[in-house]
Amino acid sequence: MEKYELLPQQLLYEGTIGEENLFIPKALEERWLLNTHKPEYVSKLRNLALDKSEIRKTGFPLSQALIEREIHIMDGSVQACLYARKYGIAMNSAGGTHHAFTDRGEGFCLLNDIAISANYLLDNHLANRVLVIDLDVHQGNGTAEIFQDKEQVFTFSMHGAANYPLHKERSDLDVPLPDGMGDAEYLEVLDQHLEPVMDSFQPDFLIYQCGVDVLASDKLGRLGLSLAGCRSRDERVLTLAKRKGIPIMCCMGGGYSEKISLIIEAHANTYRLAQYLYF
Template sequence: MLKVAWSESYAHSLPPGHRFPMEKYNLLPEQLLYEGTLTQDNFFVPDLLDENVILTTHDPIYFDKLKSQNLTRSEIRATGFPLSQELIQREIQIAGGSVQAAVFALNHGIGMNIAGGTHHAFTDRGEGFCLLNDLAITANFLLKKHLAKRVLIVDLDVHQGNGTAQIFRGRHDVFTFSMHGEKNYPHRKEQSHLDLALPDGTGDDLYLKRLNGVLPKIMEYFSPDFMIYQCGVDVLSSDQLGRMALSQEGVRQRDKTVLTMAKRHQIPVMCCMGGGYSKRIKDIIDAHAQVFRLAQEIYF
């Protein structure tokens, strides 16, 4: 059975003024239940992640400052959020959801988180609406617990996974692949193991050609035994921040490419949703929902 991490705190813990498009965290599960893609049995409420697991990735001084809400004004401004205890607990629970979804994936082939994909969080600071890096925390958890030996992070959000790249710089047991907008945020990029920067206006044909050209080569070169997939939908042509031109079908083909390849190679995969900032919330929900439909179709 497909297991999906979700909690009402994913949306309700956000400060006023930041709830659009974050209301997707409630609307997406509602849509998946309404259309019959998922039932209540598919969902689980993630536990708060143990502090020791977080500290395998994040600097203890930074985490202590975060917990005590003692970041400087400039550090808070870089995160994009006004700090609150509820927000910090939300981030810890989201990271817990990704870790638990990864454990489910070991047994069922795939596990998913309605939220997550917080790839702008560095070892010692937050950026871009990301306080803790759930991708990196999950990879380090799997490796430390000897549940995986080689973790591939496939980050297809329109923004480069700069925090993830910094965390795993020089590591040989994690391979970070980021395919993103060349001129988009962050303006100062970090170096992933492989970065594929695409021009503004990239549409379905070029995007899928580049993805299908490089992903098999990564699989052959790195031979991962676990995949973490950040499937942001801010590559849509309707996205207000993305500057790319993918259609809904293009996003579906992108996700099908990644999931099919993981299934073909019998590599467990954990999917987290990443960004999406289309003006119409329906466009965001439609794009996110289809990866759950694909998961059910391909794996179950």
């Protein structure tokens, strides 16, 4: 949780952003939670009624503060989508909760901000075709399950083949990667898929899960990217979005390097690129 406080502090300190660039999310209206998640599940969260097995799968001790935090994160991504439509790009410094399913939470994710945001855009006629680009080291299994039958959303997940989750869902495009893959090989695979997916699906909005657990230093990642390689990954996605004129919302996703400074530097690179490319 420490990175969520340190990241904006670092960005302000170095001048990448100013106070005027920050927004504080509210609690997202319940109807937008229910637009993605099953009512029974939302009710269990609200009433702290998850059983021990369900709590264990989320990875968090259940509390009212946790639920309220999660609901605020959902609004953060929705608001970031609205800002992205206005400015071309916007970020949620939390979010990326791609392991939450319609009816359960897993892997530090209780509600799925990616899915809630995509459904919000579609149902308010703010987008017609949403492409989810998920480059976290872990497969976006919850997002894949939620959108398995929705043609207006294309889910693209490029992730560690042998990493969590053990059971993978079926995204519209899954690209499993071997342990230890380094910068050159990773970027070559990304280049093979990223623009062809965009050209074939023709999205009018992008949601980018840009977890930095692809770093070689990550305790849970098992890939071999350097900070420079992770930055090049983000540069490819953001440059392509800018060139094609497609609004993009970035949510930060995972990052578990032992040194918190590496996590902050990797996330900050995404913001620096956005500032450089768009403003």
